[in-house]
Amino acid sequence: MESSKLEFLRGTLDVLILKSLVWEPLHGYAITGLIRRQSDEALLLEEGTLYPALWRLESKGLLASEWGLSENNRKAKFYRLTSKGKRQLQLETAAWEAYSAAVSKVLCAACPPKQQEAS
Amino acid sequence: MESSKLEFLRGTLDVLILKSLVWEPLHGYAITGLIRRQSDEALLLEEGTLYPALWRLESKGLLASEWGLSENNRKAKFYRLTSKGKRQLQLETAAWEAYSAAVSKVLCAACPPKQQEAS
């Protein structure tokens, strides 16, 4: 289980988790698997990262949890999006897109600065 | 000077700074202005964020600095990319693109999970 050393995760973890729950409630273990698969093995969440984040999101009222049984008949805690969480998902998705576009503008900037002030 | 409340900055600050120096040496104040302009006012670096980052990058050997005079004849510390910094810029740019693509895959995923294992 080699780690990917992606330090970018900060700031995007929450929106990834919220998105993973947009279809149906999932337990923590399933969330990591879904995100891993949907990202083509690029995003590998550590459990020490995931569970505190779930707790955090629940304490903010964005998630709600309930104990149940997994597909394998194991005891598991299922998380679902609250309506507040759905709203937050939309906000954060938009924020990510804006931020990502802004970074791309800077990283793809080709010409020298030539700071010309239109007056 | 309303702040933009973009919490995503974590992890991308370094590559943004490195990129801003790819054309010519700049002093700190000019770096914030360049990034702000190139991102269409989306990325507003706080000075308390910038200067520690510059120090950090210099201590890693990615930047080198030299005192000089700004366009306005003020004393200013100019930073330039070292060759190690140029290499790091390429690595981090590629890492950003990979990470950004991975996040987009997850956030844009449209279909329910339907985890079908090809065996």
Add this chain to the structure above:
DNA sequence: AGATTTCCCCTTGCATAACAAGGGAAAGTA
């Protein structure tokens, strides 16, 4: 039966780093 793996939950402590909020100084401008 015993051993191993997989599935699932969680906690503690650490390090990093972005930010708020300060302080300072020199040059221009009104």
Add this chain to the structure above:
DNA sequence: TACTTTCCCTTGTTATGCAAGGGGAAATCT
């Protein structure tokens, strides 16, 4: 004189991702 702009920096706070642990129950393998 007072104010703004340009430039530099530091300290303290807070958030959070991660490494590194621990635990337990069910399935599978030998």
